[in-house]
Amino acid sequence: MTTYYIPTSTCPRYPLKKNGMEQKNAEYAQVEGVPCQFVKHADDMIYLHSFVSDPDTVFRVPVAEFNDQFVQTHVAEGLIYCPKYPGGKIHESEFDKRKEASILVAQATKLLIDCEPLKDKLDQLMQSQGSSKAATLPEYFGYRDGSKKLKSIENLGDAVFNRSKRWQPPVDMEHDEFKLTKGFPAPLGIRPKDFCLPSELIHTVKEMLVQMAQFKNTNENFVKFIKKIPGIVVEDKVHCCKYCGEEVDAAACTSSYKSATNYIEICHRDPNAGFSSGNMYWGHGDCNRRQGGYTEEQRIEDAVRLAMIHPEHMSLLRKLLG
Numbered sequence: 092m093t094t095y096y097i098p099t100s101t102c103p104r105y106p107l108k109k110n111g112m113e114q115k116n117a118e119y120a121q122v123e124g125v126p127c128q129f130v131k132h133a134d135d136m137i138y139l140h141s142f143v144s145d146p147d148t149v150f151r152v153p154v155a156e157f158n159d160q161f162v163q164t165h166v167a168e169g170l171i172y173c174p175k176y177p178g179g180k181i182h183e184s185e186f187d188k189r190k191e192a193s194i195l196v197a198q199a200t201k202l203l204i205d206c207e208p209l210k211d212k213l214d215q216l217m218q219s220q221g222s223s224k225a226a227t228l229p230e231y232f233g234y235r236d237g238s239k240k241l242k243s244i245e246n247l248g249d250a251v252f253n254r255s256k257r258w259q260p261p262v263d264m265e266h267d268e269f270k271l272t273k274g275f276p277a278p279l280g281i282r283p284k285d286f287c288l289p290s291e292l293i294h295t296v297k298e299m300l301v302q303m304a305q306f307k308n309t310n311e312n313f314v315k316f317i318k319k320i321p322g323i324v325v326e327d328k329v330h331c332c333k334y335c336g337e338e339v340d341a342a343a344c345t346s347s348y349k350s351a352t353n354y355i356e357i358c359h360r361d362p363n364a365g366f367s368s369g370n371m372y373w374g375h376g377d378c379n380r381r382q383g384g385y386t387e388e389q390r391i392e393d394a395v396r397l398a399m400i401h402p403e404h405m406s407l408l409r410k411l412l413g
Protein backbone atom coordinates (compact mmCIF):
# COMPACT_ATOMS: atom_id res chain seq x y z
CA MET A 92 0.00 0.00 0.00
CA THR A 93 1.30 3.47 -0.88
CA THR A 94 1.92 5.93 1.94
CA TYR A 95 1.17 9.62 1.37
CA TYR A 96 2.59 12.74 2.97
CA ILE A 97 1.31 16.31 2.79
CA PRO A 98 3.75 19.25 2.80
CA THR A 99 2.99 22.03 5.28
CA SER A 100 4.83 24.56 3.10
CA THR A 101 5.79 25.06 -0.53
CA CYS A 102 9.50 24.64 -1.23
CA PRO A 103 11.40 24.24 -4.52
CA ARG A 104 13.07 20.83 -4.88
CA TYR A 105 15.44 19.32 -7.41
CA PRO A 106 13.93 16.44 -9.40
CA LEU A 107 16.26 13.46 -9.75
CA LYS A 108 17.67 12.35 -13.07
CA LYS A 109 17.59 8.67 -14.08
CA ASN A 110 21.13 8.25 -12.71
CA GLY A 111 19.95 9.42 -9.28
CA MET A 112 21.70 12.81 -9.45
CA GLU A 113 19.73 15.99 -8.88
CA GLN A 114 18.80 18.07 -11.92
CA LYS A 115 20.34 21.51 -12.26
CA ASN A 116 17.03 23.37 -12.08
CA ALA A 117 14.67 23.25 -9.13
CA GLU A 118 10.88 23.14 -9.49
CA TYR A 119 7.96 23.65 -7.17
CA ALA A 120 7.47 19.92 -6.57
CA GLN A 121 6.76 20.29 -2.87
CA VAL A 122 3.57 22.34 -2.65
CA GLU A 123 1.66 23.07 0.55
CA GLY A 124 -1.32 20.71 0.79
CA VAL A 125 -0.43 18.60 -2.27
CA PRO A 126 -0.11 14.87 -1.53
CA CYS A 127 3.23 13.19 -2.22
CA GLN A 128 3.78 9.44 -2.57
CA PHE A 129 6.49 7.97 -0.36
CA VAL A 130 9.09 6.26 -2.56
CA LYS A 131 11.90 5.25 -0.20
CA HIS A 132 14.08 6.20 2.76
CA ALA A 133 17.81 5.93 2.10
CA ASP A 134 21.00 7.65 3.34
CA ASP A 135 19.13 10.06 5.61
CA MET A 136 17.02 11.19 2.70
CA ILE A 137 13.31 10.70 2.03
CA TYR A 138 12.40 10.19 -1.61
CA LEU A 139 8.97 11.40 -2.71
CA HIS A 140 6.81 11.82 -5.79
CA SER A 141 4.42 14.78 -5.90
CA PHE A 142 0.94 14.83 -7.41
CA VAL A 143 1.85 18.05 -9.26
CA SER A 144 5.12 16.75 -10.74
CA ASP A 145 5.36 14.94 -14.05
CA PRO A 146 4.68 11.22 -13.60
CA ASP A 147 7.82 9.19 -12.66
CA THR A 148 9.55 12.31 -11.28
CA VAL A 149 11.06 11.91 -7.82
CA PHE A 150 12.69 14.44 -5.47
CA ARG A 151 14.42 13.95 -2.15
CA VAL A 152 14.40 15.78 1.17
CA PRO A 153 16.85 15.45 4.11
CA VAL A 154 15.12 13.66 7.01
CA ALA A 155 15.31 16.69 9.32
CA GLU A 156 13.56 18.92 6.76
CA PHE A 157 11.09 16.17 6.02
CA ASN A 158 10.11 15.93 9.69
CA ASP A 159 9.60 19.68 9.81
CA GLN A 160 7.72 20.12 6.52
CA PHE A 161 5.60 16.99 5.97
CA VAL A 162 2.80 15.19 7.76
CA GLN A 163 1.50 11.75 6.95
CA THR A 164 -2.09 11.60 5.74
CA HIS A 165 -4.45 8.65 5.77
CA VAL A 166 -6.07 6.77 2.94
CA ALA A 167 -9.46 5.07 3.19
CA GLU A 168 -11.17 3.17 0.38
CA GLY A 169 -8.74 4.63 -2.12
CA LEU A 170 -9.34 8.22 -1.01
CA ILE A 171 -6.36 10.30 0.11
CA TYR A 172 -7.26 12.88 2.75
CA CYS A 173 -5.96 16.29 1.68
CA PRO A 174 -7.90 19.24 3.17
CA LYS A 175 -6.70 21.82 0.63
CA TYR A 176 -8.67 20.09 -2.13
CA PRO A 177 -12.41 20.50 -2.80
CA GLY A 178 -14.23 17.91 -0.73
CA GLY A 179 -11.07 17.33 1.31
CA LYS A 180 -9.95 14.20 -0.52
CA ILE A 181 -8.86 12.90 -3.90
CA HIS A 182 -8.91 9.37 -5.25
CA GLU A 183 -5.55 7.59 -5.57
CA SER A 184 -6.36 6.80 -9.21
CA GLU A 185 -5.99 10.52 -10.04
CA PHE A 186 -2.21 9.94 -9.89
CA ASP A 187 -2.50 7.42 -12.75
CA LYS A 188 -4.87 9.56 -14.81
CA ARG A 189 -2.43 12.46 -15.17
CA LYS A 190 -0.82 11.03 -18.30
CA GLU A 191 -3.97 10.22 -20.23
CA ALA A 192 -5.08 13.76 -21.07
CA SER A 193 -1.59 14.87 -22.11
CA ILE A 194 -1.15 11.81 -24.35
CA LEU A 195 -4.54 12.50 -26.00
CA VAL A 196 -3.65 16.12 -26.66
CA ALA A 197 -0.17 15.22 -27.95
CA GLN A 198 -1.64 12.69 -30.40
CA ALA A 199 -4.41 15.05 -31.52
CA THR A 200 -1.97 17.93 -31.99
CA LYS A 201 0.14 15.88 -34.42
CA LEU A 202 -2.87 15.58 -36.70
CA LEU A 203 -3.63 19.28 -36.74
CA ILE A 204 -0.99 19.98 -39.37
CA ASP A 205 -3.05 22.53 -41.25
CA CYS A 206 -4.54 24.26 -38.20
CA GLU A 207 -1.58 25.79 -36.39
CA PRO A 208 -3.60 28.19 -34.17
CA LEU A 209 -5.66 25.31 -32.79
CA LYS A 210 -2.57 23.47 -31.55
CA ASP A 211 -1.71 26.30 -29.17
CA LYS A 212 -5.28 26.57 -27.97
CA LEU A 213 -5.48 22.86 -27.30
CA ASP A 214 -2.29 23.15 -25.26
CA GLN A 215 -3.89 25.94 -23.20
CA LEU A 216 -6.44 23.43 -21.97
CA MET A 217 -3.68 21.47 -20.29
CA GLN A 218 -2.39 24.13 -17.93
CA SER A 219 -3.68 27.07 -15.96
CA GLN A 220 -2.29 30.41 -17.03
CA GLY A 221 -2.23 31.76 -13.51
CA SER A 222 -0.45 34.82 -12.21
CA SER A 223 2.56 36.42 -13.86
CA LYS A 224 3.36 37.99 -10.45
CA ALA A 225 4.21 34.59 -8.92
CA ALA A 226 7.75 34.52 -7.48
CA THR A 227 10.23 33.00 -9.92
CA LEU A 228 12.75 30.56 -8.46
CA PRO A 229 15.60 33.15 -8.46
CA GLU A 230 13.27 35.57 -6.63
CA TYR A 231 12.30 32.88 -4.13
CA PHE A 232 15.90 31.86 -3.38
CA GLY A 233 17.04 35.50 -3.31
CA TYR A 234 14.39 36.40 -0.75
CA ARG A 235 14.91 33.31 1.40
CA ASP A 236 18.70 33.58 1.65
CA GLY A 237 18.59 37.37 2.02
CA SER A 238 20.66 38.10 -1.09
CA LYS A 239 17.73 39.90 -2.68
CA LYS A 240 17.08 43.07 -0.76
CA LEU A 241 13.55 44.30 -1.01
CA LYS A 242 12.12 47.68 -0.17
CA SER A 243 8.87 46.00 0.77
CA ILE A 244 7.35 42.58 0.48
CA GLU A 245 4.04 44.15 -0.50
CA ASN A 246 4.62 43.35 -4.13
CA LEU A 247 6.63 40.16 -3.90
CA GLY A 248 5.09 37.03 -5.31
CA ASP A 249 1.54 35.78 -5.53
CA ALA A 250 -0.32 32.88 -3.95
CA VAL A 251 -1.26 31.77 -7.48
CA PHE A 252 1.30 29.94 -9.64
CA ASN A 253 2.22 31.20 -13.05
CA ARG A 254 1.47 28.46 -15.62
CA SER A 255 0.92 25.29 -13.73
CA LYS A 256 -0.92 22.01 -13.55
CA ARG A 257 -4.69 22.33 -13.18
CA TRP A 258 -4.66 20.02 -10.14
CA GLN A 259 -2.76 22.39 -7.88
CA PRO A 260 -5.02 23.18 -4.90
CA PRO A 261 -7.47 26.04 -5.53
CA VAL A 262 -6.43 29.15 -3.60
CA ASP A 263 -8.15 32.46 -2.96
CA MET A 264 -6.08 34.57 -0.61
CA GLU A 265 -5.22 38.23 0.01
CA HIS A 266 -1.56 39.22 -0.09
CA ASP A 267 -1.53 39.97 3.67
CA GLU A 268 -2.52 36.41 4.43
CA PHE A 269 -0.14 35.05 1.79
CA LYS A 270 2.82 36.89 3.40
CA LEU A 271 2.30 34.87 6.59
CA THR A 272 2.49 31.46 4.93
CA LYS A 273 5.40 29.24 5.90
CA GLY A 274 6.79 28.96 2.39
CA PHE A 275 6.43 32.65 1.41
CA PRO A 276 7.03 33.88 -1.31
CA ALA A 277 6.46 30.47 -2.92
CA PRO A 278 3.00 30.12 -4.52
CA LEU A 279 0.31 27.85 -3.07
CA GLY A 280 -2.09 26.89 -5.83
CA ILE A 281 -4.25 28.11 -8.68
CA ARG A 282 -7.40 30.19 -9.13
CA PRO A 283 -10.48 28.14 -8.20
CA LYS A 284 -11.97 28.58 -11.68
CA ASP A 285 -8.88 26.99 -13.30
CA PHE A 286 -8.94 23.94 -11.05
CA CYS A 287 -9.83 20.44 -12.17
CA LEU A 288 -8.62 16.95 -11.33
CA PRO A 289 -6.96 14.80 -14.04
CA SER A 290 -10.16 12.73 -14.48
CA GLU A 291 -12.14 15.92 -15.13
CA LEU A 292 -9.46 17.20 -17.51
CA ILE A 293 -9.70 13.99 -19.56
CA HIS A 294 -13.47 14.40 -19.76
CA THR A 295 -13.21 18.03 -20.90
CA VAL A 296 -10.41 17.33 -23.38
CA LYS A 297 -12.45 14.51 -24.95
CA GLU A 298 -15.49 16.76 -25.28
CA MET A 299 -13.38 19.51 -26.93
CA LEU A 300 -11.86 16.95 -29.34
CA VAL A 301 -15.33 15.71 -30.33
CA GLN A 302 -16.35 19.30 -31.11
CA MET A 303 -13.22 19.70 -33.24
CA ALA A 304 -14.11 16.55 -35.15
CA GLN A 305 -17.48 18.21 -35.85
CA PHE A 306 -16.07 21.48 -37.22
CA LYS A 307 -17.17 22.24 -40.78
CA ASN A 308 -14.30 21.28 -43.14
CA THR A 309 -12.50 19.38 -40.42
CA ASN A 310 -9.48 17.22 -41.20
CA GLU A 311 -10.54 13.64 -42.05
CA ASN A 312 -7.55 11.97 -40.38
CA PHE A 313 -8.40 13.87 -37.23
CA VAL A 314 -11.97 12.55 -37.28
CA LYS A 315 -10.71 8.99 -37.78
CA PHE A 316 -8.42 9.39 -34.77
CA ILE A 317 -11.18 10.77 -32.53
CA LYS A 318 -13.62 8.02 -33.51
CA LYS A 319 -11.08 5.39 -32.39
CA ILE A 320 -10.89 6.74 -28.82
CA PRO A 321 -12.78 4.28 -26.59
CA GLY A 322 -16.11 5.53 -25.31
CA ILE A 323 -16.31 8.41 -27.78
CA VAL A 324 -19.20 8.88 -30.17
CA VAL A 325 -18.94 11.55 -32.86
CA GLU A 326 -22.46 12.39 -33.96
CA ASP A 327 -22.91 13.32 -37.59
CA LYS A 328 -23.54 17.06 -37.16
CA VAL A 329 -21.64 20.31 -37.50
CA HIS A 330 -20.45 21.97 -34.30
CA CYS A 331 -21.98 25.41 -33.74
CA CYS A 332 -20.80 28.32 -31.63
CA LYS A 333 -22.98 28.51 -28.52
CA TYR A 334 -23.09 32.32 -28.58
CA CYS A 335 -24.37 32.89 -32.14
CA GLY A 336 -25.57 29.43 -33.13
CA GLU A 337 -23.55 29.53 -36.38
CA GLU A 338 -21.27 26.75 -37.65
CA VAL A 339 -17.58 26.75 -36.73
CA ASP A 340 -15.42 26.32 -39.84
CA ALA A 341 -11.97 24.72 -39.54
CA ALA A 342 -11.03 26.09 -42.97
CA ALA A 343 -10.93 29.60 -41.48
CA CYS A 344 -8.18 28.44 -39.13
CA THR A 345 -5.57 27.76 -41.78
CA SER A 346 -2.66 30.16 -41.99
CA SER A 347 -3.86 31.56 -45.32
CA TYR A 348 -6.86 33.06 -43.59
CA LYS A 349 -6.55 36.63 -42.29
CA SER A 350 -7.89 36.24 -38.77
CA ALA A 351 -6.84 32.57 -38.47
CA THR A 352 -5.37 32.96 -34.98
CA ASN A 353 -8.48 34.40 -33.42
CA TYR A 354 -11.22 32.89 -35.56
CA ILE A 355 -11.79 29.97 -33.15
CA GLU A 356 -11.33 30.31 -29.40
CA ILE A 357 -12.07 28.38 -26.24
CA CYS A 358 -15.19 30.09 -24.89
CA HIS A 359 -16.94 29.88 -21.52
CA ARG A 360 -20.71 30.07 -21.12
CA ASP A 361 -19.99 31.48 -17.65
CA PRO A 362 -16.49 33.03 -17.55
CA ASN A 363 -16.35 32.70 -13.76
CA ALA A 364 -17.56 29.14 -13.47
CA GLY A 365 -15.12 26.29 -13.17
CA PHE A 366 -13.21 24.34 -15.77
CA SER A 367 -15.74 21.78 -17.02
CA SER A 368 -17.01 20.30 -20.24
CA GLY A 369 -20.49 21.81 -19.75
CA ASN A 370 -19.08 25.32 -19.44
CA MET A 371 -16.45 25.26 -22.20
CA TYR A 372 -16.73 25.03 -25.96
CA TRP A 373 -15.06 26.05 -29.20
CA GLY A 374 -16.71 29.27 -30.41
CA HIS A 375 -15.94 32.25 -32.62
CA GLY A 376 -13.30 34.67 -31.37
CA ASP A 377 -15.60 37.56 -32.33
CA CYS A 378 -18.42 36.08 -30.27
CA ASN A 379 -16.06 35.57 -27.34
CA ARG A 380 -15.18 39.28 -27.44
CA ARG A 381 -18.83 40.33 -27.74
CA GLN A 382 -19.68 38.28 -24.66
CA GLY A 383 -16.71 39.87 -22.86
CA GLY A 384 -16.25 38.73 -19.29
CA TYR A 385 -20.00 38.29 -18.78
CA THR A 386 -22.29 35.30 -18.49
CA GLU A 387 -25.00 34.67 -21.08
CA GLU A 388 -27.61 35.55 -18.41
CA GLN A 389 -25.97 38.94 -17.77
CA ARG A 390 -26.04 39.67 -21.51
CA ILE A 391 -29.78 38.85 -21.64
CA GLU A 392 -30.43 41.06 -18.60
CA ASP A 393 -28.65 43.94 -20.37
CA ALA A 394 -30.83 43.57 -23.44
CA VAL A 395 -34.06 43.45 -21.45
CA ARG A 396 -33.02 46.41 -19.28
CA LEU A 397 -32.26 48.49 -22.38
CA ALA A 398 -35.67 47.61 -23.79
CA MET A 399 -37.36 48.64 -20.52
CA ILE A 400 -35.60 52.02 -20.54
CA HIS A 401 -35.96 52.92 -24.21
CA PRO A 402 -39.32 52.39 -25.95
CA GLU A 403 -37.68 52.07 -29.39
CA HIS A 404 -35.62 49.13 -28.10
CA MET A 405 -38.77 47.51 -26.70
CA SER A 406 -40.32 47.53 -30.16
CA LEU A 407 -37.11 46.05 -31.56
CA LEU A 408 -37.14 43.33 -28.89
CA ARG A 409 -40.78 42.48 -29.63
CA LYS A 410 -39.96 42.32 -33.36
CA LEU A 411 -36.94 40.03 -32.77
CA LEU A 412 -38.97 37.71 -30.57
CA GLY A 413 -41.53 37.53 -33.40
Ligand SMILES: [Zn+2]
Nearest residue numbers: 332335375378
Ligand atom coordinates in the same frame (compact mmCIF):
# COMPACT_ATOMS: atom_id res chain seq x y z
ZN1 LIG B 1 -20.29 32.63 -32.79
